[in-house]
Structures are given as structure tokens and as C-alpha cells.
Amino acid sequence: xxxxxxxxxxxxxxxxxxxxxxxxxxxxxxxxxxxxxxxxxxxxxxxxxxxxxxxxxxxxxxxxxxxxxxxxxxxxxxxxxxxxxxxxxxxxxxxxxxxxxxxxxxxxxxxxxxxxxxxxxxxxxxxxxxxxxxxxxxxxxxxxxxxxxxxxxxxxxxxxxxxxxxxxxxxxxxxxxxxxxxxxxxxxxxxxxxxxxxxxxxxxxxxxxxxxxxxxxxxxxxxxxxxxxxxxxxxxxxxxxxxxxxxxxxxxxxxxxxxxxxxxxxxxxxxxxxxxxxxxxxxxxxxxxxxxxxxxxxxxxxxxxxxxxxxxxxxxxxxxxxxxxxxxxxxxxxxxxxxxxxxxxxxxxxxxxxxxxxxxxxxxxxxxxxxxxxxxxxxxxxxxxxxxxxxxxxxxxxxxxxxxxxxxxxxxxxxxxxxxxxxxxxxxxxxxxxxxxxxxxxxxxxxxxxxxxxxxxxxxxxxxxxxxxxxxxxxxxxxxxxxxxxxxxxxxxxxxxxxxxxxxxxxxxxxxxxxxxxxxxxxxxxxxxxxxxxxxxxxxxxxxxxxxxxxxxxxxx
Numbered sequence: 001x002x003x004x005x006x007x008x009x010x011x012x013x014x015x016x017x018x019x020x021x022x023x024x025x026x027x028x029x030x031x032x033x034x035x036x037x038x039x040x041x042x043x044x045x046x047x048x049x050x051x052x053x054x055x056x057x058x059x060x061x062x063x064x065x066x067x068x069x070x071x072x073x074x075x076x077x078x079x080x081x082x083x084x085x086x087x088x089x090x091x092x093x094x095x096x097x098x099x100x101x102x103x104x105x106x107x108x109x110x111x112x113x114x115x116x117x118x119x120x121x122x123x124x125x126x127x128x129x130x131x132x133x134x135x136x137x138x139x140x141x142x143x144x145x146x147x148x149x150x151x152x153x154x155x156x157x158x159x160x161x162x163x164x165x166x167x168x169x170x171x172x173x174x175x176x177x178x179x180x181x182x183x184x185x186x187x188x189x190x191x192x193x194x195x196x197x198x199x200x201x202x203x204x205x206x207x208x209x210x211x212x213x214x215x216x217x218x219x220x221x222x223x224x225x226x227x228x229x230x231x232x233x234x235x236x237x238x239x240x241x242x243x244x245x246x247x248x249x250x251x252x253x254x255x256x257x258x259x260x261x262x263x264x265x266x267x268x269x270x271x272x273x274x275x276x277x278x279x280x281x282x283x284x285x286x287x288x289x290x291x292x293x294x295x296x297x298x299x300x301x302x303x304x305x306x307x308x309x310x311x312x313x314x315x316x317x318x319x320x321x322x323x324x325x326x327x328x329x330x331x332x333x334x335x336x337x338x339x340x341x342x343x344x345x346x347x348x349x350x351x352x353x354x355x356x357x358x359x360x361x362x363x364x365x366x367x368x369x370x371x372x373x374x375x376x377x378x379x380x381x382x383x384x385x386x387x388x389x390x391x392x393x394x395x396x397x398x399x400x401x402x403x404x405x406x407x408x409x410x411x412x413x414x415x416x417x418x419x420x421x422x423x424x425x426x427x428x429x430x431x432x433x434x435x436x437x438x439x440x441x442x443x444x445x446x447x448x449x450x451x452x453x454x455x456x457x458x459x460x461x462x463x464x465x466x467x468x469x470x471x472x473x474x475x476x477x478x479x480x481x482x483x484x485x486x487x488x489x490x491x492x493x494x495x496x497x498x499x500x501x502x503x504x505x506x507x508x509x510x511x512x513x514x515x516x517x518x519x520x521x522x523x524x525x526x527x528x529x530x531x532x533x534x535x536x537x538x539x540x541x542x543x544x545x546x547x548x549x550x551x552x553x554x555x556x557x
Contacts, residue, residue, distance in 0.1 A: 048121070048141040051128060052078050054098050056091070059136060066111040066119070078139070081111040093125050097137045101127050107144065120145045171269040177224055177262060179203045179214060191271065204267065209236055219252035220265050227262065229253050233272070247276045299393040302379065305346070305386060307331040319395055321365040337361035337369050345374065350386060353378055362393070371400040453480060475521060478508070497539055505532040510553040 049062040056077040061070040068081065078094075079087045086108040096104050103126040110121050121141040128136040165172050166186035174183040180203055184196040194207070205211045205218070214221050215234060222230035234248040253266040299316035303309050309327050317323060320335060336342045341360045349355045358374040376391025457477050465473065498506070501522075508518045515533070519526045537543045542552060 047143075048139075050078060050139040050141070051136050052094065052139060053136055054094065056094060068111060082108055083117045086110075093123075094137050097125050097127050098134045101129070101134055103127070110141070118145075119143055120148045169270065171267075171271075173199075173204065173267040173269075174264055175204060175220065175267055176264050179205060179220060181207075182264065219250050220267055223252035223254045223265060224262055227254055227256075245273070246271065247273045296392070299395075300391075301332075301393065302388065302390040303332050304388040307333045307342075310388065316393070319364075319370075319393065320362075326365075335362045337363050345376075349376055349378060349389060355391075370395050371397045471521060478511075478521070498536070502532055502536050502539075505529060506536050506553055509533070509536075509550050512550070 048065055049060075050058055051060040052058055056079055058073050058076055058078055061073050064070065065073070065081065073081075079090045082090065089106050089108055093104050093106050096102070103124060105122065105124045107120065107122050109117050110119055111117070120143070122144045123139055123141040126138045126140075127134040128138055162185075168185060168187060171187045171191060172185045173181050173188075175181050180201055181199045184194075184199045186196060188194045188196055188199060192208075199207060204220075205214045209215065217232040217234060219230040219232040222232070230252045232250050234250050235245050236248070237245065249270045249272045251268040253268070254262045255264045255266065257263050294313050296313055297315055299319045300313045301309065301316050302311040309330050309332065312327065322330065333339060333342055338361060345355065345358055345360065348358065354375075354377040356375050358376070360372055360374060361369055362372045363369050373394045373396055374391060375394075376389045378386050379388045379390050381387050457473060457480075461470070461473055461477075504522065505518060508521065513521070515526045515529045519529045522529070533549060534543070537549060540552060542549075
């Protein structure tokens with residue numbers, strides 16, 4: 001049987017209940033106040049705050065998201081407001097909080113003013129606990145669209161800058177004050193076959209020139225000391241050929257912090273070996289052409305369009321009998337005998353770009369006139385405008401004198417040639433007359449022999465004669481025939497190497513006489529006549545040829 005409480009006990013219980021009621025009411029008020037504060041804080045917060053269940057159902061949303069009002073989202077799934085490719089990210093994050101009770105976060109694309117997938121959010125997730133168990137998840141999302149754009153632009157800008165640096169012909173590095181490389185561009189790979197990533201952390205003088213200490217002329221050391229941009233041209237043996245030297249044009253740019261202390265340096269190095277070699281070759285070439293310029297026997301000059309002398313060689317000074325000290329006050333217009341020739345020269349050279357062997361009269365300092373040839377070219381600026389002229393002057397005064405003397409001599413020779421021609425003509429007339437007289441004389445002689453001698457010889461031959469007398473008469477008649485015969489004339493003319501006896505034998509052979517008959521007529525042996533016959537054949541060029549000697553001799557009739 002239960003004992004009934006006493007009045008005091010009831011009174012005590014009532015007071016305890018009243019106290020608990022008051023405390024409960026205070027707690028409710030405090031809780032309500034806390035809820036109001038939390039709601040006010042949540043609704044005024046710049047970020048998006050949600051509470052979701054394990055299956056993604058939205059329980060609370062503090063503010064509109066894009067075109068979605070809070071009351072429209074309650075009860076819907078949180079991943080309905082993000083692109084499908086982000087669903088798994090959200091599911092895994094919510095599940096992670098429920099399983100571990102630990103916060104997590106992610107970045108995804110979600111709903112915004114410009115559409116369902118127009119805003120980037122950075123979201124932090126935390127657990128809502130009840131009796132030590134996770135009952136829901138709080139999601140706090142911050143709009144990072146602008147930040148992300150800035151970051152992307154910054155990354156793009158950095159990528160562009162890095163691309164520019166990598167494309168540079170210069171080897172560019174960022175190093176600390178201990179010369180340790182922090183960053184290097186791709187030019188190191190192209191020129192030295194060194195991976196920029198492998199250079200990081202290494203000291204430049206160790207990796208590039210195999211030294212234990214910085215180079216004596218290192219611009220980076222100078223820049224650390226001066227705080228200014230420093231420059232040096234460094235030399236080292238070529239990597240490809242140790243006998244050759246590599247020239248490096250190096251700059252160091254110090255980078256200072258807000259306090260003014262140097263934190264790092266930009267090192268810029270360019271291989272200028274080819275440039276240095278080209279400059280040396282240019283110096284040699286300039287020296288060679290300077291020597292040619294100075295040693296030329298022709299007068300070499302450079303002048304402005306207005307006639308001011310810019311440069312000359314010694315031959316120019318010698319030609320015009322002037323000194324170097326007189327050049328500043330000299331205008332080439334003063335050197336022309338006829339000033340109009342200067343205008344004529346300028347017009348022609350500026351039209352054609354050059355002149356060759358332009359003939360003109362110039363004068364020395366004392367006024368002595370000279371015949372000269374100008375060969376010149378226009379001197380132009382980079383934009384094509386004409387600055388002046390340069391070329392050579394050749395003195396042809398002596399040559400012109402020689403030419404004039406030759407022309408005078410030529411005239412004299414022409415007169416002499418005319419006179420000689422007239423004399424030749426007169427001689428031809430005389431020779432013609434001589435030939436005619438000779439022919440007339442021969443005809444008279446032949447006529448006289450035939451009329452005054454031959455008839456008497458014929459009468460003598462009819463008289464009684466002994467053998468010798470008859471032979472002498474026959475020889476006499478034969479000799480007269482020889483004198484008047486064109487055969488002997490033709491034979492002796494064509495073959496002048498025949499002896500008189502050979503000519504006589506040839507004549508008798510032509511007349512049909514035998515060797516024996518010829519021997520008797522010439523009072524020599526037949527053997528001697530045979531020798532004469534062989535000599536005649538040899539001299540006529542028919543010694544080894546078949547054919548009758550008499551037939552050959554008949555061709556000379």
C-alpha cells in the first residue's frame with residue numbers, strides 16, 4: 001500500500017515543478033531568442049546557408065539563390081540545383097559528414113542569377129548533432145565566381161607571361177641572393193639541353209660554368225651590392241669546341257620587398273658569340289675597305305646633296321691640292337669649272353641612282369682645269385631619302401691630251417694615206433704601160449725573128465752541111481724557138497728551181513726528142529740526160545707517180 005505524500009512534500013514538489021517550469025520557460029525563451037538571432041544572422045549573412053538531410057532534402061535555406069526563393073526549395077533535393085556532373089561530389093560530401101561527423105568542403109558550379117549553372121560556390125559542410133548523432137548537415141556556400149575569374153585570368157596571364165618568357169631567345173632565370181635558381185625558362189632546354197625543372201635549387205655558377213664560387217664579373221653579385229640593374233659580358237670556353245670562346249651578354253635585375261631588401265634576382269643571359277664574331281669580321285672588313293679607301297689612286301669622296309664634304313681620301317686632297325684643314329669650308333660646287341655641270345650631275349644621278357664615267361671639267365685650288373670622270377652612287381637614308389653621293393673621281397687630263405694628239409696624228413695619216421693612194425694609182429698606170437710596152441716589144445722581137453732569121457736558117461739547112469754544122473743549125477733554131485716560146489716562160493716562172501740545162505732538156509722532151517737525140521744535141525751522154533729527167537720529175541712533184549713526163553710538160557703550153 002502506497003503512502004500518501006504529506007503536505008510539505010507536495011508543497012516541495014510543487015515548488016520544484018514551478019522552478020523547473022520557470023527554468024524551462026527561460027530555456028524556451030533563450031532558445032527562441034537564439035533561434036531568432038541565428039535566423040537573423042543566417043538571413044543577413046552574405047553566404048548561402050542550408051540544412052539538408054542525409055538524402056539531400058533541403059530543410060532550410062537562408063536566402064534566395066539565383067531565381068529560387070527559400071520556400072520553393074524546402075523539401076527538394078540540394079543537387080537539383082547543380083549540373084549532373086557535380087551530383088556525386090555533393091553526395092559524397094554529405095555522406096562523409098554523416099559517417100564521420102567531421103566537416104568537409106568542395107567547389108562546384110551551381111544556380112545563380114544567370115541560370116542554373118552560372119555561379120561557382122565554395123561550400124563548407126558541418127554536422128548537426130542530436131544526442132551525439134548526426135541528424136542533418138549544415139552547408140555554407142560562398143559565391144566565388146569573381147574570385148575564380150580573377151584566378152583564371154591570373155593563371156592565364158601567368159601562362160601567357162611564361163609562354164613569352166619561354167619563347168624568348170634569352171635564358172631567363174629567377175634566383176635567390178645565394179644564386180640558387182628558383183625558376184628558369186625553356187630556352188635553357190633549347191640552348192643547353194638542360195631541363196628547367198632540374199635546374200631549380202642549383203646555384204647558377206655551379207651548373208653553368210662548373211665553379212665553386214660566383215664568377216668574378218657576375219652581374220648578380222654587383223646588383224646585390226648596388227641595388228641597381230647590372231650588366232656584364234661574360235666569356236667561357238665553348239661547350240661544343242673548347243678552343244673557341246662563348247660570349248654571354250648578362251643582366252641582373254634585383255627584386256626588392258616592401259622593406260627595400262633584395263629578396264631575389266632576375267638573371268637574363270643571351271649568347272652573343274655570333275654577334276661578337278660578326279662584329280670582329282665587320283671590323284676586319286671595315287679596316288680592309290678603309291685601307292682600300294685610303295690607298296686608292298683614284299680620288300674617293302662622300303658629300304651631302306648640298307655639297308658639304310663628309311669624307312675623302314688622300315688622293316682627293318692631292319688631286320685638288322687642298323689640305324684636310326680646308327675641307328670643312330669646302331663646297332664641291334667650287335670645284336666645277338662650269339657650275340651648270342653640278343646640276344646636270346645631280347639630275348642624272350638622282351634619276352638613275354648612279355652615274356658611270358660622267359665626264360666633267362673640274363679645277364684645282366689654283367684654278368688649273370682638269371678633265372675628269374665621275375663614277376658615283378646615291379647615299380640614302382633608311383627611308384629611301386637621298387642624303388648625298390659617294391664615288392670616285394679620275395683625272396683623265398693627260399689621256400685627253402693623248403687622245404687629241406692621236407686625233408691630230410690620225411688626220412695627218414689620212415692625208416698621207418690619200419697621197420699614197422694617188423701614188424699607187426700612178427704606179428699602177430706606169431706598170432700597166434710597162435706591161436703593154438713589154439708585150440709590144442716581145443711581139444716585135446718574135447715578128448723580127450720569124451721574118452728576118454727563121455727564113456735564112458731554113459735556107460742554110462738546105463745547103464750541104466756536115467753533121468756538126470747541121471746540129472749547130474738545129475740548136476740555133478731550137479734556141480730561137482725557146483726565146484720565142486711561151487712554154488719556157490711558163491715553166492721557168494712556175495718552177496724557178498729548175499736549172500737552165502733542166503729547162504732545155506724539158507723543152508726537148510716536150511718536142512718529142514728521145515734521150516739519145518737530146519744527148520747528141522746537147523753533146524752529153526744519155527746517162528746525163530736520164531739524171532736530168534729524174535731531177536725534173538722530182539721538182540715537178542711526180543717522181544713517185546705514174547705518168548708520161550712529156551704529157552705533164554705539155555700542160556705548160
